[in-house]
Amino acid sequence: MPLRPLFDLHTHTVASGHAYGTLQENLRAAREQGLLALGTSDHSPGMPGGTDRTFFENYRILPREVFGVRLLRGMEANITDYDGSIDGGTVTEEMDYVIASLHSHCIRPGSEEENTRAVIGAMKHPCVKIIGHPDDGRYPLDLDLVAEAARDFGVALEINNSSLRPSCRRLNGASLVRRLARTLAEKGALAVMGSDAHIWCDVGRFAEAEAVLEETGFPEAQLLNLRMEGLDFLLRKRDK
Numbered sequence: 001m002p003l004r005p006l007f008d009l010h011t012h013t014v015a016s017g018h019a020y021g022t023l024q025e026n027l028r029a030a031r032e033q034g035l036l037a038l039g040t041s042d043h044s045p046g047m048p049g050g051t052d053r054t055f056f057e058n059y060r061i062l063p064r065e066v067f068g069v070r071l072l073r074g075m076e077a078n079i080t081d082y083d084g085s086i087d088g089g090t091v092t093e094e095m096d097y098v099i100a101s102l103h104s105h106c107i108r109p110g111s112e113e114e115n116t117r118a119v120i121g122a123m124k125h126p127c128v129k130i131i132g133h134p135d136d137g138r139y140p141l142d143l144d145l146v147a148e149a150a151r152d153f154g155v156a157l158e159i160n161n162s163s164l165r166p167s168c169r170r171l172n173g174a175s176l177v178r179r180l181a182r183t184l185a186e187k188g189a190l191a192v193m194g195s196d197a198h199i200w201c202d203v204g205r206f207a208e209a210e211a212v213l214e215e216t217g218f219p220e221a222q223l224l225n226l227r228m229e230g231l232d233f234l235l236r237k238r239d240k
């Protein structure tokens with residue numbers, strides 16, 4: 001049976017500097033895709049060409065619902081060192097959720113031990129709810145350790161649809177997303193699909209991710225997008 005994802009929390013607008021859609025276009029696309037909620041998650045200020053702190057501070061003017069779609073206030077923060085520091089600053093506390101990711105503009109690939117320590121360290125920030133695209137062969141990870149830590153911290157690991165597309169610059173996405181799905185299933189950790197849309201027509205697009213989840217027999221109970229309770233879980237306040 002085809003999956004029916006209810007929300008997409010990983011989307012970018014022109015404010016990211018290397019994306020091509022407006023928030024209005026993304027919201028319209030979300031409604032057309034049948035999503036009930038859209039999270040807008042532009043890159044934190046450390047990403048070259050992106051926005052600055054005031055952009056996120058002014059999220060307070062965003063309506064909570066547009067075109068019948070719930071609108072959530074997010075940020076994709078950069079992991080900046082192997083201890084797992086992130087660069088969002090104190091404004092991260094005002095976000096509904098933060099995605100923490102390794103990006104080549106902001107941290108050099110380390111050893112498997114260093115990259116793993118960076119990702120697990122980022123999970124310790126209470127605002128971080130999702131680790132973005134932990135499937136990039138340029139940043140080898142010990143997926144067993146990452147999945148165990150995610151399960152213990154209550155952080156979701158992303159099944160990133162863009163990593164599975166030929167246009168993606170991450171390395172070995174196709175095989176690594178499959179490995180990630182199998183490891184999450186085995187460890188009882190939570191997954192969330194994200195489109196990582198950098199243009200409106202990719203918002204809510206999960207076809208490639210869904211195919212991998214089906215192929216690997218991923219347990220639906222561990223996939224947060226399928227129930228609004230999954231969204232509530234991601235939006236909860238984590239203890240410091």
Ligand SMILES: [Zn+2]
Nearest residue numbers: 076101132133
């Ligand atoms: Zn990213």
Ligand SMILES: [Zn+2]
Nearest residue numbers: 010012076196
């Ligand atoms: Zn992204």
